[in-house]
Amino acid sequence: MYTTVPSEFQRAADRALQQAVHEYDERHGYRGPSFKNARREGATLTDSIIGDCRQAQIVEIAESGITAKIHNGNQIQVDRHNLEWAMRTNSRRLPLQAGDIIWVRQLEDGEWALTQVPEVEGAFAALNPNNGAILALSGGFDFYHSKYNRATQSKRQPGSGFKPIIYTAALEKGFTPASIINDAPIVIEDPSQENDWRPENYNRRYLGPTPLRVALRESINLVSIRLLQQIGIPQAIDTAKRFGFDKDQLPGTLSLALGSGYASPLRMAAAYAVFANGGFLVTPYLIERIEDNEGNVLFQAQPATACADCSETPNLQGTASARAISAKTNFLINSLLRDVVQRGTATQAKQLGRNDLAGKTGTTNEQRDAWFNGFATGIVASAWIGYDNSLPLGHGETGGKVALPMWIKFIRAVQHHFPEKPESVPDGIVQAYINPRDGLLLDPNEKGGIWEYFTAETVPTTLSTPAQPEEDLEEEFNEEGLF
Numbered sequence: 001m002y003t004t005v006p007s008e009f010q011r012a013a014d015r016a017l018q019q020a021v022h023e024y025d026e027r028h029g030y031r032g033p034s035f036k037n038a039r040r041e042g043a044t045l046t047d048s049i050i051g052d053c054r055q056a057q058i059v060e061i062a063e064s065g066i067t068a069k070i071h072n073g074n075q076i077q078v079d080r081h082n083l084e085w086a087m088r089t090n091s092r093r094l095p096l097q098a099g100d101i102i103w104v105r106q107l108e109d110g111e112w113a114l115t116q117v118p119e120v121e122g123a124f125a126a127l128n129p130n131n132g133a134i135l136a137l138s139g140g141f142d143f144y145h146s147k148y149n150r151a152t153q154s155k156r157q158p159g160s161g162f163k164p165i166i167y168t169a170a171l172e173k174g175f176t177p178a179s180i181i182n183d184a185p186i187v188i189e190d191p192s193q194e195n196d197w198r199p200e201n202y203n204r205r206y207l208g209p210t211p212l213r214v215a216l217r218e219s220i221n222l223v224s225i226r227l228l229q230q231i232g233i234p235q236a237i238d239t240a241k242r243f244g245f246d247k248d249q250l251p252g253t254l255s256l257a258l259g260s261g262y263a264s265p266l267r268m269a270a271a272y273a274v275f276a277n278g279g280f281l282v283t284p285y286l287i288e289r290i291e292d293n294e295g296n297v298l299f300q301a302q303p304a305t306a307c308a309d310c311s312e313t314p315n316l317q318g319t320a321s322a323r324a325i326s327a328k329t330n331f332l333i334n335s336l337l338r339d340v341v342q343r344g345t346a347t348q349a350k351q352l353g354r355n356d357l358a359g360k361t362g363t364t365n366e367q368r369d370a371w372f373n374g375f376a377t378g379i380v381a382s383a384w385i386g387y388d389n390s391l392p393l394g395h396g397e398t399g400g401k402v403a404l405p406m407w408i409k410f411i412r413a414v415q416h417h418f419p420e421k422p423e424s425v426p427d428g429i430v431q432a433y434i435n436p437r438d439g440l441l442l443d444p445n446e447k448g449g450i451w452e453y454f455t456a457e458t459v460p461t462t463l464s465t466p467a468q469p470e471e472d473l474e475e476e477f478n479e480e481g482l483f
Contacts, residue, residue, distance in 0.1 A: 161362030217344030
């Protein structure tokens with residue numbers, strides 16, 4: 001049996017997940033050794049390995065670091081700079097002594113570091129967006145420690161990662177990246193609930209009238225809710241179903257705008273594959289072919305493939321994927337998602353040095369889930385971090401801070417397989433110079449305007465009053481939306 005997963009990609013995904021989970025875990029302090037005074041307590045060193053963690057027993061502690069021995073009797077050195085994280089929450093003192101049994105891990109540069117088995121978990125899924133072939137799938141920190149596959153089995157709220165679906169539905173209804181929606185407090189009356197719903201932005205600040213482009217890249221909650229009010233919940237659900245979501249995953253309330261349904265990382269990666277491949281729905285698959293012991297092919301996968309030059313209707317053989325959204329809508333939403341990386345909540349990804357990156361961070365209520373769903377030429381991937389029991393990750397632990405680093409680590413390791421390709425503009429897309437404050441046309445000689453993309457049918461025809469620079473329009477958003 002041959003799978004679609006290259007071993008290089010799988011190793012990269014596993015490493016990226018483990019490193020990202022360690023980074024989060026270490027920010028929240030050292031929980032102490034596995035056994036204090038192990039000799040006195042009768043504890044013995046074992047050959048236990050969980051993820052990239054293994055046990056070691058401290059032999060000596062010095063100013064420069066600690067010397068420890070691992071199960072095979074070899075001694076290792078943990079230098080002081082690889083202990084610093086544990087000292088930050090212990091008054092700059094190392095809460096260890098000779099004889100303690102600790103967890104250590106070997107870093108990519110060969111050095112050893114003090115660590116601990118993380119209590120938080122993660123998941124990662126990567127696909128070929130053109131045919132759905134699974135390129136990497138990591139369901140947790142260590143399969144043998146927990147066989148629950150979070151990449152495929154989990155039902156987690158996607159949070160702000162769902163907002164591009166809402167924006168897609170809006171673009172299909174005639175909204176544009178320059179459409180203005182009021183970012184202001186709102187009260188939603190719900191007779192079935194004891195109290196009215198009063199959703200907020202993450203930082204509890206509001207911009208007032210805001211273009212959709214700014215609202216998505218800064219993940220503004222109130223704009224998404226008002227947008228859903230205007231397009232209608234049934235329309236948004238119908239759009240989501242074209243991305244592969246089932247209706248039972250999608251609540252029939254305005255909280256849908258903030259990603260209050262549920263999805264697995266694999267489901268989110270498949271949904272974002274629509275954005276990455278030009279607007280076609282693909283089905284994830286893992287088995288490439290099956291051969292018998294004589295090399296005869298017993299099964300060969302024949303996945304439906306995204307094909308922008310094919311007919312809009314897939315043929316009977318199923319070799320062409322069904323189109324989920326039009327090429328024009330796909331181009332506009334891609335433009336918005338690239339802006340999230342260039343100027344929004346995912347600017348950390350710019351360190352990869354690519355111009356084709358696009359995606360969306362996601363953080364759920366009380367930071368119970370952290371996501372990044374994104375793509376580059378030829379690859380799409382979703383990263384998630386959270387607790388299995390849905391404990392909050394902590395204030396400030398957003399998708400951009402927690403999950404995005406995992407995605408970046410993976411893409412950095414495999415991006416040489418995916419050279420950038422120039423973006424093509426489909427027929428029916430035009431640019432216009434507009435006033436970002438009202439979305440109307442502006443004389444190109446006027447300062448403070450911006451060039452924006454529109455479909456030929458939605459390009460504004462009314463002239464605006466002189467603009468102010470766009471940077472005056474928005475306050476600084478350092479965090480993404482509440483959800």
